[in-house]
Amino acid sequence: MPRPMTDRSPLAPAAFPALPAIAGVTLRVAKARYKNWDRCDLTYVELDAGTAVAGVTTQSKCPSPEVEWCRDAIPMGQARAVVVNAGNANAFTGHRGRAAVEAIAAKVANHLSCQPSDIFVSSTGVIGVPLPIDKAEAGLEAAFTTAPCGWEDAANTIGTTDTYAKGAHVSAMIGDTRVDLVGIIKGSGMIAPDMATMLGYIFTDAAIDPALLQQMLSAANKRTFSCITVDSDTSTSDTVLAFATGKAGNAPLASMDDAGADAFAAALSDLCRQLAHLVVRDGEGASKFIEITVEGAESDASAHRIALSIANSPLVKTAIAGEDANWGRVVMAVGKAGEPAERDKLAIRFGATQVAAGGLALDGYDEAPVAAHLKGQDIVIGVDIGLGEGRATVWTCDLTHGYISINADYRS
DSSP: OOOOSSSTTTTOOOOOOOOOTTTTTEEEEOOSSSOOOOOOEEEEEEEEEEEEEEEEEOOSSSHHHHHHHHHHHHHGGGEEEEEEEEEEEOOHHHHHHHHHHHHHHHHHHHHHEEEEEEEEEEEEEEEEEEOHHHHHHHHHHHHHOOOOOOHHHHHHHHHSOOSSSSEEEEEEEEEEEEEEEEEEEOOOOSSSSOOSEEEEEEOOOBBBOOHHHHHHHHHHHHHHHGOSSSSSSSOSSEEEEEOOOOOTTTOOBBBBTTTTHHHHHHHHHHHHHHHHHHHHHTTTTTTOEEEEEEEEEEEHHHHHHHHHHHHHHHEEEEHHTTTTTOOOHHHHHTTTOSSOOGGOOOEEEEETEEEEEEEEOOOTTOOOHHHHTTTTTEEEEEEEEESSSSEEEEEHHHOHHHHHHHHHHHTT
């Protein structure tokens, strides 16, 4: 049963998409009641034997025990289930937190007659409160026997401050075989992945070697999840996992040289980008979706850091929230990034309108088209550093009073 969504983001899609079932994947949700609420908060996804797994996790130096568990299990390359707890991050909880993860993995492994390392666990919510093992085990007992559910129920159940369920679907041809990829993701605040973002789960019926799946996911992550920010804060729990059941019957992919590997990698990257954008569009309090492209930097890495400096600037974000064409704040953010840049080579545009070049405002600059652009919901900022060939794009949202309202009383 999906939880009620309130104050749905104005940037949300019109509706949750129609997503196909993935053979070998069974979704269930249950009420563990990790908080004082009457909603499903435990998601249990059962995966058929033979499912391959890959994953990326937070770069935080204070990771949750769930992240550490997944890091240890991912290299083994196989999965039978994933459990997601919402309402309690179980991070910074010492041995009690680790014991909760071990108890969950052991209970599911016993249920499925597999190894605990085949079970993947994620938790999201308040940091510093140990996950109650009794509630987790009771929630699992309920999940084991409840009827399977659909993607939207699962996407709702993994959410915390999300205002809408997030899911997407792509497909690819491997030889003559069509394979499907479906993803669900949660995330709204504490989003500045230095790798992943929040909690995301991708399921495909493709047959693919786990090492190749890992290579593709890591590459896709670098161009998508690692290029979004809501508030510059990196979570202790960020995890993205990809599961491949192999049920499509395609010739198994083992290397990028195999026929169809390029198509599958492109589809995976497209799915990751869609999911990443859905998170930004649900940024806490967001009213504008912002794309920032930096080109002409000394390297792609330098362009990425400059773009994030702009995207994470509270002054840039509040100006856009107020629909104020204050492009001087972009100049400020470029200058403070700590990357090579020269004032007199810098060029800036908002939407299709050039506002500054050669270190000063464009001669005859008319602010009217920029002001009109800022009244929309999708904002584009372009910066040319003028030094080299480096290029990067990042995505963020504006910063409004809503962000403060949500986070000032998050625990209540």
